[in-house]
Amino acid sequence: MTAPGTAPDNDTPVSTFRSSRRVRHWLAGAGVTALAAVLGITLAVRGGATPACAAPPTGNAVHKGKASFYDAGRSGGTCSFPGPPADRLYVALGASQYSGSAACGSYLDVSGPKGKVRVMVMDRCAGCGSSKIDLSDEAFAKIADRSQGIASVTYRAVVNPPLDGGLTFRMKGGASKYWFAVQVGNHGNPLRSVEAKGSSGGFRKAARQVDNYWTVDGGLGPGPYSIRVTDVYRRQATATGIRLVTRQVQRSSVSLVSASPTPSNSPSAPPTPSVAPSPTPTESVAPTTTVEALAGAAPLDRSRC
Incomplete structure (x- = not known):
């Protein structure tokens, strides 16, 4: 177990770690009844349960929302990749767009105040709603100033992206x-x-x-x-x-x-x-x-x- 105030290990997505820690603090003062009531929710968060209405970004649809940033370290995120892409341009999506891993390995073009960046979906953001995404540090720096913390963005799926090599x-x-x-x-x-x-x-x-x-x-x-x-x-x-x-x-x-x-x-x-x-x-x-x-x-x- 990670001690309070310390960072998670490299294989634990930062968003999942933060959510689990918040749930543990809440449970500390709860009784047996409350524990039983939230147990299913906790398991759903950690197991990546998919919302009933969920689908990864596809086609021409343009999505508007907010972007924050994080560092996955050497982890390949909840998509279980061997590691992050070599250029470290990746993104974590909220549960509805992550869609139970259906978005893994796809690409998004994200536009912000400073420009545009192409990122690979690698992770699930437990704290992100349907219009919030979590970019890697490197990706966020290409579209906004890190001092902003959160930036307004638009993003869309990349259809048939050029790739290096085959499946x-x-x-x-x-x-x-x-x-x-x-x-x-x-x-x-x-x-x-x-x-x-x-x-x-x-x-x-x-x-x-x-x-x-x-x-x-x-x-x-x-x-x-x-x-x-x-x-x-x-x-x-x-x-x-x-x-x-x-x-x-x-x-x-x-x-x-x-x-x-x-x-x-x-x-x-x-x-x-x-x-x-x-x-x-x-x-x-x-x-x-x-x-x-x-x-x-x-x-x-x-x-x-």
């Missing part, structure tokens, strides 16, 4: 032939679905977890695996030869954004600004996988509450 895959520690758990990286647009299959049988749909891993209970055997990834704009790619090697990044050669979506029910994409994206963090790399771009994903459900 990446990272098997979670503890994954086995009995429990499949993979993180997909360097996809640019928010992901809609991930499906996987082992050396035999058909594709099985993976479940998105709040820590940004996709799991299949019961597992898919020892691998190698084929993994089919679809983004919210119905672009789809299938990677083959993904090995059961945990905590290593396996890189592919084809980007999701280079695949052609089916023509119907696809949101119109704005012109892509010529702003360099945040590089993907580097770590131990497995052999390059074979990837083929596919089209023809099931229509995207664009319904909103």
Whole structure:
């Protein structure tokens, strides 16, 4: 347990630490009844429960709000990335836009009093509402003076951002032939679905977890695996030869954004600004996988509450 007045460890998002500390102080004077009443809320905050009406920023919509700043240290945030992007330009979103990790790995263009910056979604901000975002120190300095503390901003999703390299895959520690758990990286647009299959049988749909891993209970055997990834704009790619090697990044050669979506029910994409994206963090790399771009994903459900 972190002592009062000290900073959290590097793997704990600052926003989560602050919220947990406030809850502990409140609970200190509460009785058993109050504890039972808030227990579900506390678990929801720490577990990243998704609000009923939640979705990551997509398409052409421009959002207005406020931005603050924080430092995640060496942590990859609640998105469970190996670390922050090399340029340290990242952002944490409130629960509704973080949407249970659905926003992880996507990009936003944020405009403030001093200019514009492109940031990668890496974290969930427990203290942010639907119109508040928390930028990295480095990102905030590009759009406002740090002395302001909080700045008025507008932001929008980056559709099909240019990326360095293709899709990446990272098997979670503890994954086995009995429990499949993979993180997909360097996809640019928010992901809609991930499906996987082992050396035999058909594709099985993976479940998105709040820590940004996709799991299949019961597992898919020892691998190698084929993994089919679809983004919210119905672009789809299938990677083959993904090995059961945990905590290593396996890189592919084809980007999701280079695949052609089916023509119907696809949101119109704005012109892509010529702003360099945040590089993907580097770590131990497995052999390059074979990837083929596919089209023809099931229509995207664009319904909103």
